[in-house]
Amino acid sequence: MRDVAIIGAGMIPFGRRDEDTLMEMLAYAALKALDDAAQSDTGHVLPPIDAVYVANMGGGMLQRQTAIASSLVDRLSLMPAAAETIENGPASGASAVKNGLLAIASGYYDCVLVVGGEKMREVTGWRATDFVATMTHPQAEYPYGITLPGMAGMFTRLYMEQYGVTREHLLAISLKNQEMGTLNPYAHVEMALDRDGIFDSPHSIVNNPVTADPLHLYDLCPVSDGAAAIVLCSLELAKKLSKPPVLIAGFGQATDTQTLQEREDPTDLKAVTIAAQKAFAMANLTPADIHVAELHDAFTILEIAESEHVGFFPKGEGGKAALAGKTRLGGQIPINVSGGLKARGHPVGATGVAQLVDIVWQLRHELPANRQVQGAKNGLTVNFGGFGNNVLAFVLKRVEQ
Amino acid sequence: MRDVAIIGAGMIPFGRRDEDTLMEMLAYAALKALDDAAQSDTGHVLPPIDAVYVANMGGGMLQRQTAIASSLVDRLSLMPAAAETIENGPASGASAVKNGLLAIASGYYDCVLVVGGEKMREVTGWRATDFVATMTHPQAEYPYGITLPGMAGMFTRLYMEQYGVTREHLLAISLKNQEMGTLNPYAHVEMALDRDGIFDSPHSIVNNPVTADPLHLYDLCPVSDGAAAIVLCSLELAKKLSKPPVLIAGFGQATDTQTLQEREDPTDLKAVTIAAQKAFAMANLTPADIHVAELHDAFTILEIAESEHVGFFPKGEGGKAALAGKTRLGGQIPINVSGGLKARGHPVGATGVAQLVDIVWQLRHELPANRQVQGAKNGLTVNFGGFGNNVLAFVLKRVEQ
Numbered sequence: 001m002r003d004v005a006i007i008g009a010g011m012i013p014f015g016r017r018d019e020d021t022l023m024e025m026l027a028y029a030a031l032k033a034l035d036d037a038a039q040s041d042t043g044h045v046l047p048p049i050d051a052v053y054v055a056n057m058g059g060g061m062l063q064r065q066t067a068i069a070s071s072l073v074d075r076l077s078l079m080p081a082a083a084e085t086i087e088n089g090p091a092s093g094a095s096a097v098k099n100g101l102l103a104i105a106s107g108y109y110d111c112v113l114v115v116g117g118e119k120m121r122e123v124t125g126w127r128a129t130d131f132v133a134t135m136t137h138p139q140a141e142y143p144y145g146i147t148l149p150g151m152a153g154m155f156t157r158l159y160m161e162q163y164g165v166t167r168e169h170l171l172a173i174s175l176k177n178q179e180m181g182t183l184n185p186y187a188h189v190e191m192a193l194d195r196d197g198i199f200d201s202p203h204s205i206v207n208n209p210v211t212a213d214p215l216h217l218y219d220l221c222p223v224s225d226g227a228a229a230i231v232l233c234s235l236e237l238a239k240k241l242s243k244p245p246v247l248i249a250g251f252g253q254a255t256d257t258q259t260l261q262e263r264e265d266p267t268d269l270k271a272v273t274i275a276a277q278k279a280f281a282m283a284n285l286t287p288a289d290i291h292v293a294e295l296h297d298a299f300t301i302l303e304i305a306e307s308e309h310v311g312f313f314p315k316g317e318g319g320k321a322a323l324a325g326k327t328r329l330g331g332q333i334p335i336n337v338s339g340g341l342k343a344r345g346h347p348v349g350a351t352g353v354a355q356l357v358d359i360v361w362q363l364r365h366e367l368p369a370n371r372q373v374q375g376a377k378n379g380l381t382v383n384f385g386g387f388g389n390n391v392l393a394f395v396l397k398r399v400e401q
Numbered sequence: 402m403r404d405v406a407i408i409g410a411g412m413i414p415f416g417r418r419d420e421d422t423l424m425e426m427l428a429y430a431a432l433k434a435l436d437d438a439a440q441s442d443t444g445h446v447l448p449p450i451d452a453v454y455v456a457n458m459g460g461g462m463l464q465r466q467t468a469i470a471s472s473l474v475d476r477l478s479l480m481p482a483a484a485e486t487i488e489n490g491p492a493s494g495a496s497a498v499k500n501g502l503l504a505i506a507s508g509y510y511d512c513v514l515v516v517g518g519e520k521m522r523e524v525t526g527w528r529a530t531d532f533v534a535t536m537t538h539p540q541a542e543y544p545y546g547i548t549l550p551g552m553a554g555m556f557t558r559l560y561m562e563q564y565g566v567t568r569e570h571l572l573a574i575s576l577k578n579q580e581m582g583t584l585n586p587y588a589h590v591e592m593a594l595d596r597d598g599i600f601d602s603p604h605s606i607v608n609n610p611v612t613a614d615p616l617h618l619y620d621l622c623p624v625s626d627g628a629a630a631i632v633l634c635s636l637e638l639a640k641k642l643s644k645p646p647v648l649i650a651g652f653g654q655a656t657d658t659q660t661l662q663e664r665e666d667p668t669d670l671k672a673v674t675i676a677a678q679k680a681f682a683m684a685n686l687t688p689a690d691i692h693v694a695e696l697h698d699a700f701t702i703l704e705i706a707e708s709e710h711v712g713f714f715p716k717g718e719g720g721k722a723a724l725a726g727k728t729r730l731g732g733q734i735p736i737n738v739s740g741g742l743k744a745r746g747h748p749v750g751a752t753g754v755a756q757l758v759d760i761v762w763q764l765r766h767e768l769p770a771n772r773q774v775q776g777a778k779n780g781l782t783v784n785f786g787g788f789g790n791n792v793l794a795f796v797l798k799r800v801e802q
Binding site: 001002021023051057058060064065066069070071073074078080081083084085086088089095098099103105106107109134135137139142251253254255256257258270271274385386 | 462470472475480481484487488506672
């Protein structure tokens with residue numbers, strides 16, 4: 001396998017973007033990533049884009065638009081570049097990156113563009129939840145009305161009983177990620193949470209109502225519009241550019257049963273463990289080598305559970321570690337410095353790509369001091385599809401030139 | 402790049418399959434391909450399936466089901482194999498194969514399953530046409546009501562004027578492909594056409610009405626349910642199996658403007674030409690080396706135009722060649738011996754995979770005499786997305802053991 005590096009990264013602010021079409025969001029993010037790569041190309045060594053991979057889940061259902069990758073290639077005047085849309089629920093972004101990665105690793109392509117995007121705010125309230133629920137089991141789950149927040153609630157209750165996770169632990173994730181969101185110009189949620197207002201006071205029942213017991217409103221990510229993009233090429237080419245290349249040192253993916261109830265221990269997120277182990281093995285690194293991580297905190301419990309399953313903390317210690325500040329900027333392992341899905345937002349097709357964009361910025365040391373992990377060299381991302389039935393992990397590594 | 406071969410192929414009969422869910426169709430086709438590969442594995446050398454690529458266009462819109470690749474992996478008990486859904490309109494099938502091909506070529510995976518399927522009969526009449534029209538331009542085409550048959554009609558008229566294609570030429574494709582369909586147990590349309598009844602007689606206006614002038618009903622492929630699957634592995638592994646491996650010797654893909662009117666010459670299907678040229682160059686073969694081809698005849702004119710653009714005939718000669726029988730079984734270059742999209746049917750996600758399945762059967766010499774191209778060693782497929790704005794071509798080659 002040829003080594004593959006990220007040489008361009010770009011994102012548009014997540015949130016409510018009524019003024020943009022899905023195609024416009026994809027194009028804006030793509031142009032930012034392409035421009036970023038071009039700025040690095042001082043010696044004009046980069047070849048044209050060979051292929052475009054678009055991550056999107058709901059174009060057909062929400063925008064009544066299919067074959068959007070072919071459309072984007074035209075919009076960006078990249079013909080005759082190849083193009084496909086990759087769909088893997090909320091892990092669509094990482095799946096698109098994976099296919100770009102392996103295509104360059106094979107030697108067939110030299111330079112590819114990966115764009116993830118979703119325009120979800122066209123459906124709100126229960127319709128947005130119902131859209132996401134289309135990834136549940138069509139016979140065993142969907143007809144009975146189970147939703148992803150519902151699954152997360154039951155998963156949280158089990159996790160609390162089995163590992164002693166508390167509401168205080170979950171709250172630590174909400175507070176940390178929304179605080180970081182206020183510092184991130186790309187974040188959907190820019191409001192810091194007041195601990196008292198959402199937890200201790202009599203108003204908390206109004207401000208932070210139960211949504212899927214024991215999860216409350218601020219345990220859930222918002223429904224967002226947004227897009228993010230990266231440019232990939234061989235490490236050999238990347239080394240000729242002016243910005244430090246970010247090597248995709250490790251990649252892992254694993255699936256699990258579609259329904260939670262079929263898993264021997266529903267709190268055991270096997271696909272997260274296997275995906276992370278594969279990524280670490282390929283990178284020849286361990287969890288202790290990682291300086292910054294973007295985990296898939298669609299629900300606060302997931303950041304805790306994933307921080308344990310990838311190996312940052314022993315089982316049952318993730319919540320305590322978060323409460324003790326070990327996952328904050330400056331802590332043992334800063335997690336979701338971007339604000340995570342919780343604050344940056346979760347436009348499903350965009351998320352897996354956005355995670356890589358944030359880690360690229362960290363490893364290039366391009367962020368302002370209040371968001372930069374000092375001297376970060378290795379990063380980890382986890383993109384979580386379904387309820388943990390299709391998970392992808394990447395280990396990224398700064399290459400010194 | 403590692404050489405990659407097809408070692409398993411399977412299909413379920415296309416047509417109206419009200420009794421099956423989309424997941425069942427995908428699973429049935431997958432099991433047939435897996436079983437085919439297993440039968441070849443007399444020395445038990447095959448590793449487990451590393452990844453599954455599912456080609457599907459309308460799961461979200463028609464079945465309200467997303468992340469179907471993850472669901473299929475569970476249905477087939479292939480966990481923790483990786484999984485993604487690939488969407489590229491009517492070229493989704495070939496796009497899924499491409500991603501499986503490059504993943505093995507990279508060395509990351511050893512053995513992958515590619516499944517394409519679509520359940521389209523849940524919407525019929527104008528709703529099926531409208532579903533397919535979601536791949537048209539969202540501002541410049543879709544709101545004005547243009548459909549794929551409408552585009553094909555205008556394209557045909559231009560082609561007639563520019564190259565002298567006649568209704569007799571188009572009819573030759575309908576007659577040939579529906580005749581071959583009667584011999585194919587997997588074909589949706591099993592009815593041979595009576596030339597007199599649909600062309601010359603006074604009844605033809607009733608039996609074969611104009612659908613998109615100058616195209617008539619029998620110039621169009623049907624709306625079908627169906628699924629097809631292949632198993633891919635490295636050629637090195639494939640050589641240890643009992644059945645002759647079919648090498649993916651060449652692959653090419655190209656995009657073009659989304660709208661026909663933006664092309665300098667709308668009759669010039671540049672993406673077909675480029676995709677085929679790339680595939681031939683990679684295989685180090687020429688059109689004259691091909692013994693059997695599956696072209697994307699969603700409309701009769703496309704078989705004629707593609708037979709010219711890939712290099713079988715000079716521009717303007719494809720229709721005459723078809724009328725002279727040069728593309729029939731036993732002719733210079735047999736095209737769509739399966740019956741093509743015209744008779745086998747066109748469940749959009751399945752088509753690109755089904756084309757490869759039919760060529761694999763041809764190159765393994767497994768078909769009955771009335772459908773087998775004697776001694777076929779090299780085959781070509783063309784999968785046509787949008788109206789020629791995303792085209793993929795494969796050159797397959799029988800490897801003697």
